[in-house]
Amino acid sequence: MSDDMGPMLVCENVVKRFGSLAAVDGVSLSVNRGEIVGIGGPNGAGKTTFFDVITGIIPATEGRMRFGDTDIGGLGADRICQLGMARTFQLNAAFDSLTVRENVDIAAYFGRGKRRIPGFRLGNEVRDQTEEALAFVGLSAKADETVAQLPVLDRKLLMIAGAIATKPQILFLDEPVGGLNGDEIDHIMALVLKLRDQGMTVVLIEHVMRFLLALSSRVIIMHHGKVIFEGPPSAVAEDQTVVETYLGEGTQKRLKKYFAEGETQP
Ligand SMILES: Nc1ncnc2c1ncn2[C@@H]1O[C@H](COP(=O)(O)OP(=O)(O)OP(=O)(O)O)[C@@H](O)[C@H]1O
Numbered sequence: 358m359s360d361d362m363g364p365m366l367v368c369e370n371v372v373k374r375f376g377s378l379a380a381v382d383g384v385s386l387s388v389n390r391g392e393i394v395g396i397g398g399p400n401g402a403g404k405t406t407f408f409d410v411i412t413g414i415i416p417a418t419e420g421r422m423r424f425g426d427t428d429i430g431g432l433g434a435d436r437i438c439q440l441g442m443a444r445t446f447q448l449n450a451a452f453d454s455l456t457v458r459e460n461v462d463i464a465a466y467f468g469r470g471k472r473r474i475p476g477f478r479l480g481n482e483v484r485d486q487t488e489e490a491l492a493f494v495g496l497s498a499k500a501d502e503t504v505a506q507l508p509v510l511d512r513k514l515l516m517i518a519g520a521i522a523t524k525p526q527i528l529f530l531d532e533p534v535g536g537l538n539g540d541e542i543d544h545i546m547a548l549v550l551k552l553r554d555q556g557m558t559v560v561l562i563e564h565v566m567r568f569l570l571a572l573s574s575r576v577i578i579m580h581h582g583k584v585i586f587e588g589p590p591s592a593v594a595e596d597q598t599v600v601e602t603y604l605g606e607g608t609q610k611r612l613k614k615y616f617a618e619g620e621t622q623p
Contacts, residue, residue, distance in 0.1 A: 365390045365527060365558055366411075366442075371420035373403070373410050373582075380406040382582030383420075388527065393549070393559045395573030395590070397566070399603050402579040404562045405447060408529050412444045413437040424527075438468045443525035445516035447532045447562075451504045457515055458500040461487040461522050468523025490522035494548060510541045517548065521557075528552065530561040534568050542568055566608060570615075578603060591616045 364387040373381040381403045388394055396404050410417045413434035422429045429437055438444075451460050462479055465486040491497045494514040499507070504515065513533055520528055530549070534542045542565060549559060549572055563569040569576065570590040578586035578599050586592075586599045593599055594612035604612070 364388060365425065366560075367421075367423045368411060369421045371407065371410055371422065372418045373406050373415065374418045379582050381410060381417075384579070384582070384584055386577065386584075388558060388560060390526075390558055391553070391556060392574050393553055393561065393572050395569040395576045396560065396562045396579060397564065397569050397576065397593075397603065398579035398585075403582040404579055405531055406582075407579070408444060408531055408560075408562065411437075412442060412529060435467065438523055438525075439470055441524070441526035442529070443468065443520035443523045443527075444529035445513075445520050445531055445533060447535060449512045449516070451512065451515055451519070453505040454503065456501050456503055457496055457507070457511075457518075458487060458491065460504060460515060461490055461518050464519035465490070465522035468519075486522045486524065490518040493521060493551075494518045509536050510544070513537065513545065514548075517545075521552070525557075527558040527560065530559065530563075532562055532564065534563060534565050546572060566604075566612065570612065 366386070366388040368384065368386045371381055371384045372379060384407055396407070398404055409415045411422060413429070413432050413436065417430060420430070424440055424442060427440060429440065452463070462483060465483045466479060488497070491500055494517050496511065496514055496518055499511060504512070507515065517530070517533070533549070534545050537545065546568055549561070553559060561569070561572070570593065573590055576586070576588065576590050576593050577584055578593065580602050585602065586596050594604060594609045594616070600606065600609045
């Protein structure tokens with residue numbers, strides 16, 4: 358990416374239709390370098406579909422998307438990853454029968470440049486990227502374990518390791534703490550903060566509000582494919598539409614107390 362000025366990623370009026378359903382219905386988003394942007398919203402709001410469109414898993418129906426000075430609309434997931442945009446998935450996306458290290462090797466090998474499967478040969482650079490990513494997420498000791506044996510937290514860490522092994526400039530995390538317990542959530546939270554401190558730009562989807570609000574510099578709430586709120590974490594619980602469509606009054610009270618009294622956890 359050659360353009361260091363202005364937003365790193367710009368999405369304008371992105372639409373994704375599945376038949377008559379507009380899963381993403383005219384969403385615009387700009388992401389600046391070094392930000393953590395959090396996306397929330399009820400089930401079926403279109404959050405994952407928006408990620409799928411940005412990261413080239415599925416094509417947009419309408420809209421424009423630019424990463425730096427590159428128009429990424431119409432590019433495939435492999436090319437988008439090679440440009441410097443990596444992601445994780447809500448459900449496990451790993452080769453279960455391979456080891457932890459082999460999975461990250463594959464990400465490091467294919468995620469940075471055009472490669473051919475018949476020429477699949479790992480060089481030192483790929484191996485180093487893999488070891489670095491495994492150490493970063495704390496999975497080095499389990500590098501030789503088969504993925505099928507891993508507990509949920511390690512599977513989440515593995516997806517993050519695979520993503521960062523591609524050396525992205527921006528990282529998309531889809532529900533990185535879904536299904537985890539409190540300590541595990543704290544563990545992933547610390548990891549995301551460490552990434553941010555190293556200069557990584559992050560866009561994340563999460564239902565766990567304490568994770569979403571504690572980490573994000575800016576929050577977006579989607580509903581029925583549209584953005585219904587965009588603002589700082591402290592303003593989310595003040596927005597009556599967000600409370601009615603997503604949070605409910607109990608969560609609103611808890612969040613208001615957190616921001617008013619500076620409690621440690623929302
Ligand atoms: N491949 C598809 N074909 C048809 N409809 C789809 C497809 N993928 C998603 N949808 C629909 O698009 C809408 C948005 O789904 P999406 O998974 O993006 O929501 P979400 O906000 O990520 O939800 P959740 O929080 O439950 O993950 C839903 O109504 C879903 O059923």
